Amino acid sequence: MKLVIGDKNYSSWSMRPWVLLKHFGIPFEEVMIELLQPDTKASILQYSASGKVPCLIGGDGVPVWDSLAIAETLAERFPQHAMWPRDATARARARCVSAEMHSSFGDLRSQMSMNIRASWPGRGATPGALADVARIDTLWRDCLAASGGPFLFGEFGIADAMYAPVVMRFNTYQPEISAVAQVYVARVNAHPAVAQWVEEAHRETHRIPSYDV
Structure with missing residues (x-):
């Protein structure tokens, strides 16, 4: 999997799925795109039609954008991890x-x-x-x-x-x-x-x- 993110200092939305993946030990490739650069949007559009970070690219190549959608997708794909409470x-x-x-x-x-x-x-x-x-x-x-x-x-x-x-x-x-x-x-x-x-x-x-x- 690839996770497309923005600068760690500024990108709050990117932080969420990154931390989740790291915590549960799920391997992924990080693709970091610096924000507010002339080529930022074009670089993100290579991965996500939203033009925004974060974006998760699964092994099937299907992009999932938006941090909460990514979290739900990870919970589905890795049910062995209690990302949501079991109760x-x-x-x-x-x-x-x-x-x-x-x-x-x-x-x-x-x-x-x-x-x-x-x-x-x-x-x-x-x-x-x-x-x-x-x-x-x-x-x-x-x-x-x-x-x-x-x-x-x-x-x-x-x-x-x-x-x-x-x-x-x-x-x-x-x-x-x-x-x-x-x-x-x-x-x-x-x-x-x-x-x-x-x-x-x-x-x-x-x-x-x-x-x-």
């Missing part, structure tokens, strides 16, 4: 939590974009972004209380991968969050796949000035 009730909740991350939190995305190398405490703290932070904090606390941890639904899975870029944002902007959420942030940061992504983001040489201002 039906927990699985339904995990899907809801993941879909909410996928479709919501627009203020957080726009005001606190992912930039792993940056440190901007307090920046982007608009009422809308802080409302998104509060909702995410509540989601995390509810999931952890129900599952008992250590991750949102017990073991690391799709829901945790979906929220890993949020953890990166919290690292950068440091909004006020609950003690329970702080522990979860630390746990995700310490996860080997997440730590590898962060390490590689710091080693990248490509910079996007408009994202770094």
Whole structure:
């Protein structure tokens, strides 16, 4: 399989399936395309008609774009791995939590974009972004209380991968969050796949000035 991604420092959507594949030890070839370059869209279009990353190319050559669609596809193709919880009730909740991350939190995305190398405490703290932070904090606390941890639904899975870029944002902007959420942030940061992504983001040489201002 091939996974087409953007810069690790900036591409939150790319981070999700990459971390998932790494965690479950599923072999894949990484194709990294630098974002906001003159040839970026043309390079992505070689793999995905959407012109966006990420995109998974399976052994059958069929492209699957969109991070949540990729996660669902991986769960189908590798049922031996509990990417979704095995329990039906927990699985339904995990899907809801993941879909909410996928479709919501627009203020957080726009005001606190992912930039792993940056440190901007307090920046982007608009009422809308802080409302998104509060909702995410509540989601995390509810999931952890129900599952008992250590991750949102017990073991690391799709829901945790979906929220890993949020953890990166919290690292950068440091909004006020609950003690329970702080522990979860630390746990995700310490996860080997997440730590590898962060390490590689710091080693990248490509910079996007408009994202770094």
